[in-house]
Structure formats: structure tokens, C-alpha cells
Amino acid sequence: MSDRWVPATPQEQSAMDVLAGVRAFSDAMERMHSGMKGDMDMNATDVAALRLMIMREQQGRAVSPHEVAKHLRISTASTTKLLDRLTASGHLRRQPHPLDRRARIVVLTDEARTAFYRHFGARLGAMRGVVMQYDEQELDVIARFLSEMGTAMDPDV
Structure with a gap:
């Protein structure tokens, strides 16, 4: 295991702040999904499968049982x-x-779609409100950052 990273420059401190924000966001997402699990009387894997289905549907992609197993x-x-x-x-x-x-x-x-949006609708609206505070160039950077972070965290996706 490597030593704890201690920022030595202002850029490194900013990077540390961003990573702390990513952790906080990830924690908030986990709590939100846990709430759905309880509300819909499902286990964590069931909810993860529904999230996969929603994401793929938004991308216009079909989902095979094999893809569910792999994901x-x-x-x-x-x-x-x-x-x-x-x-x-x-x-x-x-x-x-x-x-x-x-x-x-x-x-x-x-x-399922109705239940998903009933549970997440208000939160999705709140998140959309935050996103709309940024201009196109900022959103492009944020989208690239999130995509690259997702790949770094799970290169198999």
C-alpha cells in the first residue's frame, strides 16, 4: 500500500478537494440508491440492475442477460x-x-420506469438545477472528467 498523499502545491490541494468531492458525491448516490432499495422492496443487486437498464435505455442500447451478469x-x-x-x-x-x-x-x-422516476424525480430535478448553473464549456470539462474518472475506477466498462 502506498503512503498517504499529502498535497504539496496549490494544484495538488485543489486535486485533493476534487477527490473529496467525488467521494462525497459517491456517498450521496449510495444513500439515494439505498433509499430506493427500501422503497421498492429490492436488494442492492436488483437496484443495480435497474440502474443499468435505465442508463442503457437512455443510451439507446439493448441489454442482454450476459451484459447484466458482466456489469x-x-x-x-x-x-x-x-x-x-x-x-x-x-x-x-x-x-x-x-x-x-x-x-x-x-x-x-x-x-419500473414510473417507479424509478417517482423515486428519483425530485432528486433528478435538483441535480439538473445544479448542472444548469454551468456554461457549455464548463459542462464539457465536467462530462470529460466524470467519464475519465469512471474509466479509471472501472476500466472494464
Whole structure:
């Protein structure tokens, strides 16, 4: 393990402040997702699967059961149980892949989408309010920073 980093320059102190902000943001996100877990009577893996589905839907990407397993780092057997549970609870449905009828994809139901936005809607609005305080160039830098941080934290994504 490396020694604790002690900032020696103003830039290093600013970097330390940014990393502290990232940790605080990550903690706030975790608390927000924990609240959803309790409100929707789900476990952490169920909520993580729904978050993946929301993110991929916003990107216009289909999600295969294999992608769910890889993203959550769980076995295919665990993924099958998870998908069965979320299908039975009305959050997901399985359907044929639009380009390969032999393959299957999973999609959010309208009920899941409604529950997600009911739980997160006010918070998403508050976050949008914060984001809109920045100009385009600042937002470009922030978006690049967050993307690069995500890659640094999880290079497999």
C-alpha cells in the first residue's frame, strides 16, 4: 500500500478537494440508491440492475442477460434468478433481440420506469438545477472528467 498523499502545491490541494468531492458525491448516490432499495422492496443487486437498464435505455442500447451478469459481476445462474425475480415483480420483461431472434434482451416495463422516476424525480430535478448553473464549456470539462474518472475506477466498462 502506498503512503498517504499529502498535497504539496496549490494544484495538488485543489486535486485533493476534487477527490473529496467525488467521494462525497459517491456517498450521496449510495444513500439515494439505498433509499430506493427500501422503497421498492429490492436488494442492492436488483437496484443495480435497474440502474443499468435505465442508463442503457437512455443510451439507446439493448441489454442482454450476459451484459447484466458482466456489469454486476455475478454468475449466469445468479443472473437468471435476478431476471426471474425482476420479471415476476413486473420490473423487466424478456423479449427477442431485434436483430438476432435467437438471442434475448431484457427491457424495463413502464411500471419500473414510473417507479424509478417517482423515486428519483425530485432528486433528478435538483441535480439538473445544479448542472444548469454551468456554461457549455464548463459542462464539457465536467462530462470529460466524470467519464475519465469512471474509466479509471472501472476500466472494464
